[in-house]
Amino acid sequence: MRIRRVIIHNFRSIKYLDFKPEKISLLIGGNNSGKTNVLQALDFVLNPYKNWYEGIVTEYDFYNRNTEEKGILSDGAECTGINIEIWFSDFTNGEEHQNDWDFCMEHINNKDEIISYDEESNEEAEKILRITAECHADLKPLFHFTKPDVENRSFTRSDKEKIGFHFVPAYRNPLYELSFYHNSFLSKLLEREELKEKIGNIIEEIGQSQKELFEDEKFKENFESLQKSIQDLKLISSKKEGAMGLEPLGISARRTLQNFGLVFQPINTEKPIPLKNQGVGAQNAMLILAILQTIKEAEHENLILSFEEPEQNLEPYYQRLLVKKMLKPGKKNFQLFITSYSPEIIRSFNFNSVYLVQNQKINHELIKFSDEEDASLDWRKFLYRLEKRNKEEVIAGILARAVLLVEGEAEKGGLPVFSQLSSIGFDDVGVELIWCEGITEIPKYIKYFKRLNIPVIALCDKDEESCNLTQRNEIAQMADLTVVWGSYEESLLSSLTFATPVKFAEVCNKEYDFGENRDIFISNTFDAAKTPFELKKFYHKEQKELMDCSNLKELLNILKENDLLYCYQKFFLHKSLANIRRSRLVANEICNGNEENIPPSICKLIALVIEFCEGKINRINGDVIKIDNCNIAQVIKDNPLMLEIINE
Amino acid sequence: MSDYSITEDKKPILELVENGFDGKRLIIIEAPPGAGKTFLSVLCAKRLIDLGKIRDNQKVLLMTFSRNARAQLNKEAETVFASDREELKQIEITNFHSFFQKYVWAYRSYLRLPLDLELVWPIKRYQQIRNALPELAGIRDNIIDALSSCLEFFPAEFYPPISFLSKKYKKYVLPVKDIILNLNKEGFIAHADLAYYFYLLLNKSPFVLETLNAKYPCIILDEYQDSSEFQDLIVRKLLGNKNKGIVFTDDMQMIHAWRGASKERINNLRKDYSYSHQE
Numbered sequence: 001m002r003i004r005r006v007i008i009h010n011f012r013s014i015k016y017l018d019f020k021p022e023k024i025s026l027l028i029g030g031n032n033s034g035k036t037n038v039l040q041a042l043d044f045v046l047n048p049y050k051n052w053y054e055g056i057v058t059e060y061d062f063y064n065r066n067t068e069e070k071g072i073l074s075d076g077a078e079c080t081g082i083n084i085e086i087w088f089s090d091f092t093n094g095e096e097h098q099n100d101w102d103f104c105m106e107h108i109n110n111k112d113e114i115i116s117y118d119e120e121s122n123e124e125a126e127k128i129l130r131i132t133a134e135c136h137a138d139l140k141p142l143f144h145f146t147k148p149d150v151e152n153r154s155f156t157r158s159d160k161e162k163i164g165f166h167f168v169p170a171y172r173n174p175l176y177e178l179s180f181y182h183n184s185f186l187s188k189l190l191e192r193e194e195l196k197e198k199i200g201n202i203i204e205e206i207g208q209s210q211k212e213l214f215e216d217e218k219f220k221e222n223f224e225s226l227q228k229s230i231q232d233l234k235l236i237s238s239k240k241e242g243a244m245g246l247e248p249l250g251i252s253a254r255r256t257l258q259n260f261g262l263v264f265q266p267i268n269t270e271k272p273i274p275l276k277n278q279g280v281g282a283q284n285a286m287l288i289l290a291i292l293q294t295i296k297e298a299e300h301e302n303l304i305l306s307f308e309e310p311e312q313n314l315e316p317y318y319q320r321l322l323v324k325k326m327l328k329p330g331k332k333n334f335q336l337f338i339t340s341y342s343p344e345i346i347r348s349f350n351f352n353s354v355y356l357v358q359n360q361k362i363n364h365e366l367i368k369f370s371d372e373e374d375a376s377l378d379w380r381k382f383l384y385r386l387e388k389r390n391k392e393e394v395i396a397g398i399l400a401r402a403v404l405l406v407e408g409e410a411e412k413g414g415l416p417v418f419s420q421l422s423s424i425g426f427d428d429v430g431v432e433l434i435w436c437e438g439i440t441e442i443p444k445y446i447k448y449f450k451r452l453n454i455p456v457i458a459l460c461d462k463d464e465e466s467c468n469l470t471q472r473n474e475i476a477q478m479a480d481l482t483v484v485w486g487s488y489e490e491s492l493l494s495s496l497t498f499a500t501p502v503k504f505a506e507v508c509n510k511e512y513d514f515g516e517n518r519d520i521f522i523s524n525t526f527d528a529a530k531t532p533f534e535l536k537k538f539y540h541k542e543q544k545e546l547m548d549c550s551n552l553k554e555l556l557n558i559l560k561e562n563d564l565l566y567c568y569q570k571f572f573l574h575k576s577l578a579n580i581r582r583s584r585l586v587a588n589e590i591c592n593g594n595e596e597n598i599p600p601s602i603c604k605l606i607a608l609v610i611e612f613c614e615g616k617i618n619r620i621n622g623d624v625i626k627i628d629n630c631n632i633a634q635v636i637k638d639n640p641l642m643l644e645i646i647n648e
Numbered sequence: 649m650s651d652y653s654i655t656e657d658k659k660p661i662l663e664l665v666e667n668g669f670d671g672k673r674l675i676i677i678e679a680p681p682g683a684g685k686t687f688l689s690v691l692c693a694k695r696l697i698d699l700g701k702i703r704d705n706q707k708v709l710l711m712t713f714s715r716n717a718r719a720q721l722n723k724e725a726e727t728v729f730a731s732d733r734e735e736l737k738q739i740e741i742t743n744f745h746s747f748f749q750k751y752v753w754a755y756r757s758y759l760r761l762p763l764d765l766e767l768v769w770p771i772k773r774y775q776q777i778r779n780a781l782p783e784l785a786g787i788r789d790n791i792i793d794a795l796s797s798c799l800e801f802f803p804a805e806f807y808p809p810i811s812f813l814s815k816k817y818k819k820y821v822l823p824v825k826d827i828i829l830n831l832n833k834e835g836f837i838a839h840a841d842l843a844y845y846f847y848l849l850l851n852k853s854p855f856v857l858e859t860l861n862a863k864y865p866c867i868i869l870d871e872y873q874d875s876s877e878f879q880d881l882i883v884r885k886l887l888g889n890k891n892k893g894i895v896f897t898d899d900m901q902m903i904h905a906w907r908g909a910s911k912e913r914i915n916n917l918r919k920d921y922s923y924s925h926q927e
Contacts (some may be wrong), residue, residue, distance in 0.1 A: 095705070098704070102859045107854070116759070117849070117852035125854050125855075126855075149758075
């Protein structure tokens with residue numbers, strides 16, 4: 001059995017949420033986005049061991065602190081206060097008729113509508129079980145089966161136990177879970193009915209062991225004299241033996257077990273150390289292992305585990321390892337909910353089981369990273385490539401405040417280097433760079449990130465060869481901000497560092513030694529597929545002279561004399577920087593650790609992105625970009641949705 | 649396993665139960681009154697549970713025709729399970745109509761019956777029929793009774809002859825059926841309508857029958873001679889493809905012959921499930 005749908009009204013920060021989880025669901029989202037409240041809502045309804053008589057619900061558990069807050073249920077009826085409905089499906093091993101649940105089953109069609117016997121879709125109807133928890137101003141929660149036919153039949157502790165829901169919150173206590181407390185994971189794992197007798201024996205033995213005390217003469221003497229004084233009062237029997245004795249009192253089976261604590265012998269010590277003296281990370285890792293073991297052992301029981309931030313206190317290696325184990329529990333009737341911020345965790349999941357939790361004004365949304373339902377083949381292909389090729393990058397983008405989409409590897413490699421050196425850069429405003437593999441792919445990336453409600457800035461080259469106007473217009477329509485500039489290479493050439501050919505040669509020689517890599521500088525550049533016509537022409541005319549150059553400086557000087565230096569540099573960079581690592585290296589060489597060396601166009605670009613993130617650049621009525629008092633960029637006249645970076 | 653006081657003649661049957669019915673699906677036991685059938689049926693249920701044939705989520709269904717017989721079964725069960733009260737959870741003692749009613753009630757929206765559904769007694773039902781069809785105003789109660797139980801004779805789509813009605817009244821069967829179906833939609837249902845809706849549920853739902861088959865791996869039926877054709881059809885559904893049944897019957901005790909109960913039905917059951925045991 002698994003949770004198929006969760007509908008929440010007015011619970012804590014959640015005004016309304018309708019969520020259809022997968023068998024494994026990872027919830028990610030920013031702080032205060034409501035991830036925990038989704039799991040808390042499940043815990044509220046399904047945890048059999050919450051003692052509701054103790055007034056666990058408070059005014060603060062109601063949305064907006066308003067116990068009269070209204071909502072509209074799926075059948076159109078109005079509800080007041082907290083209302084949480086949970087749907088179950090996929091029953092196995094006779095779960096559908098345990099506790100007489102067979103009376104509570106309902107028929108639904110593939111659109112999740114509840115249907116009757118005479119409807120067309122009846123033959124393919126699936127069975128579901130619905131549970132409702134509600135709480136009103138009296139703060140007394142009610143739990144019942146939702147099906148109207150069973151007239152609010154209570155959803156009891158015994159029903160909850162069959163579902164096997166466990167919540168491991170972020171504020172978990174591994175020391176508690178790894179002790180023999182009632183319903184702790186260690187108890188669940190180790191305690192069995194058969195153990196009762198053994199525990200009885202232990203208690204018995206403690207009782208017997210009191211004899212040892214009387215082997216101490218002084219103890220015995222004092223004990224007996226006390227007994228005698230009491231006997232003199234005629235309060236107790238006057239027998240010489242056993243009128244006063246010692247017995248272990250108040251030793252329940254639970255307490256007996258609780259006296260035992262886990263100890264571990266660390267690798268480099270001789271003696272075992274109690275769990276509480278181990279590192280917090282180790283405690284957490286051990287807890288997760290105990291949970292995994294419990295999952296494995298409970299082969300025939302249903303288990304729905306919701307686990308908040310399993311990455312807590314764990315090094316990346318353990319994070320990955322544990323998640324991998326968690327995802328392969330080798331158990332059929334198991335459903336998992338995880339919340340996380342950790343990219344290490346997120347990347348272990350398939351995109352179609354990852355949900356982004358977003359707190360919109362009137363409702364919460366859980367948006368799947370990759371929703372392929374009803375998608376075109378083209379879009380499915382794109383999503384496939386996205387997940388298979390740049391998973392890490394996309395995850396970083398989804399966790400960011402905004403994404404900057406760039407065409408090529410050069411920008412992807414170089415821009416972050418400049419940004420980090422800037423006193424305010426992309427990291428300060430939470431912008432992540434995404435390399436889109438060419439301008440034609442940018443619209444797809446925009447669509448992808450916009451679906452997840454992430455603000456998108458697109459950066460396009462102006463050079464006519466790679467960009468036609470229609471494409472740029474399409475991008476401008478879709479993105480929140482579109483910035484146009486000459487090209488990344490042109491920007492680099494505007495840097496102080498590249499003011500002289502000498503420095504250019506030095507930087508290039510760091511990556512390629514001219515002596516050994518002459519082809520890269522000469523034939524591969526002058527005579528390549530996209531070599532500009534003037535360079536090609538010059539090469540065919542002056543090939544011999546170029547080949548005679550003994551170093552790069554000489555070559556650059558010849559080009560300078562022929563007014564081809566800029567053209568050559570631009571094309572050489574274009575070819576050479578189509579590689580993230582090389583681009584990163586060149587950017588570092590240009591800056592040499594000095595903020596002042598950042599090329600001016602790049603400074604402007606960074607400033608523009610920051611202004612956008614700070615809300616200083618806006619779309620007005622959706623069709624004009626508004627930018628005030630700005631000397632770094634201007635709105636393009638014939639396309640008011642684009643900004644062009646001003647070159648001095 | 650020898651905790652019960654078993655008289656000589658019950659032993660072979662319990663042995664048969666222990667031996668997994670000798671590979672057969674059904675045991676039919678013909679027994680005269682006073683042979684201790686009620687006690688034996690509870691013993692059989694207990695034996696099945698003790699043998700672990702009934703899993704945690706499953707139950708043995710003991711179904712009788714009348715409420716009286718159900719009460720007797722309950723009494724016997726209290727005795728037989730006195731020392732294993734936990735095991736009582738694994739048996740369900742009921743009569744046909746109550747059993748149908750529970751499911752019809754739980755699935756009334758699915759069956760397009762109103763949530764506000766009232767179980768009406770025969771007197772009210774007769775009145776409702778007479779009101780709807782004034783021609784029947786002066787007709788005797790026993791005829792109205794026969795007509796008003798007509799849904800019980802409409803298994804699914806076919807229309808069996810209601811032999812006990814004279815030709816004169818047969819023409820009213822179909823109009824009365826429509827009246828009853830309408831009354832049902834308006835929120836009035838009588839005991840005699842329950843089997844019709846229960847059968848509809850088993851036939852139309854893609855999973856209810858499956859669930860019941862899984863829930864009740866063994867059905868023990870008492871006083872089977874009194875069951876109707878329709879109930880027989882339902883029992884066959886509940887037996888499904890692999891469930892087992894123990895059927896007690898006594899031709900001498902047949903008191904509901906006019907309802908369509910017949911000796912032939914037992915014979916057919918015997919034939920179709922090909923096993924019987926004569927006490």
